[in-house]
Amino acid sequence: MNNKEIFKNIIKRKIKAKIVFQNKKITAFHDISPKSKLHILIVPNIFIKNLNYINKKNLNILSYMLYKSIKIAKQERIHKSGYRIIINCNKNGGQKIPYLHLHLLGGEKLKNF
Incomplete structure (x- = not known):
C-alpha cells in the first residue's frame, strides 16, 4: 500500500483510526505518531495531492478544513489554551504523505520554531 492509500x-x-469527525467532505482523526499531546489530522475525502493542487474547483475545501479544525479545537477543549494548524507541502516542506492534510496540534505548550 502506498502512502496516499493510507x-x-x-x-x-478500511484501516482502523480514532476518528473524531467525518462527513461527506472531510475526515478528522488522531495521528498515529503524535507530535503533541493532541495531534489530529484533517483530510479532504477527495484526493488532493498537496496545496499546489488547489484550484478554483476545489478551493472551498481549504476554508472548510480550517473551519472544522476550529470546531474540533473547541470540541477537544484546546481553543482557549491555544493550538497550532500546519499544512506541509512537498518533501522539503515536511509533507510525508502525498495527500493534502492539515495538522491540528495542542493540549500543551508548543515549542516555537
Missing part, C-alpha cells in the same frame, strides 16, 4: 483507507474505514 488516508483513503482511513476515510473508507
Whole structure:
C-alpha cells in the first residue's frame, strides 16, 4: 500500500483510526505518531495531492478544513489554551504523505520554531 492509500483507507474505514469527525467532505482523526499531546489530522475525502493542487474547483475545501479544525479545537477543549494548524507541502516542506492534510496540534505548550 502506498502512502496516499493510507488516508483513503482511513476515510473508507478500511484501516482502523480514532476518528473524531467525518462527513461527506472531510475526515478528522488522531495521528498515529503524535507530535503533541493532541495531534489530529484533517483530510479532504477527495484526493488532493498537496496545496499546489488547489484550484478554483476545489478551493472551498481549504476554508472548510480550517473551519472544522476550529470546531474540533473547541470540541477537544484546546481553543482557549491555544493550538497550532500546519499544512506541509512537498518533501522539503515536511509533507510525508502525498495527500493534502492539515495538522491540528495542542493540549500543551508548543515549542516555537
